Amino acid sequence: MDANIECLMIQLFNMKSLRDYINDAEGRRVAIGHFNISNLEALWAIFRVAKELNLPVIVGLSEGERDFVGVRQAVALVKSIREEYQYPIFINADHTYSVERVKEAIDAGFDAVIFDGAKLDLEENIEKTKECVAYARASGREVLVEAEVGYIGTSSKVLDAIPEGVKFDDSTLTSPEQAERFVRETGVDLFAPAVGNMHGMLRNAPEPRLDIERIRKVRAAAGVPLVLHGGSGTSDEDFREAIKAGIAIVHINTEIRVAFVKTLSAYLLAHPDEVAPYKVMKEPTEAMQKVIGARLSLFSGR
């Protein structure tokens, strides 16, 4: 859709923008849930649950998830729901490792993009993030740009050990000074720090605890809303404290994947003769809804 028509539609239906919803969540000390999809089942699961709870929601797709669903197709799917139901459901290009793919997502109509330069040195991360922000601002739409400082791993799997390169000390956790400088120099809208969180979830061990005091200091220094990645496996208590300390968006991926695949394999074993995909997918979709519902309730303080 043409950018001007889209602006007009938002005015016409008096729909608030993603930025408005994030600011509103921060003001009420709650967080918006961000859930990843790689199929239509997950998208419907997220929308149904969010609508039932009457909460705004963000759908995310990593580079791999985007390649599977289709970059423009993902946007078309989410927007079709937003328009048909007049519902605040937004789409984010999760972890994007090149400026080219950030531009591709902005061109396709994503509401928000994440440039992930956490593995680069700080100077290079700042330079590339600036390029992404400039491109977003020139798009004629409001596209939020998020970036990260501090390495927290890259997988959305069940892991046997903490990923290599992820440490929970000052060498990899984000400092308030880094956050302040990074946001000031790049002009990003959202900032994802490393505060004891990690991507993926551990098989046989509790997740590391979040550094709540660091979240508070980083939020104050950054001056923009914070996003917590790698939420899967984190305790309810840590989530509550982290949100109170300044987290405005929480990412959940691995937990949904686990619920989907486990339920799907159990269903297939129990029903070897069922060949209708929409029947096979019913229980796995319900399993995802259960995870999403529990997390959304928690994040919204219910």
Ligand SMILES: [Zn+2]
């Ligand atoms: Zn993430």
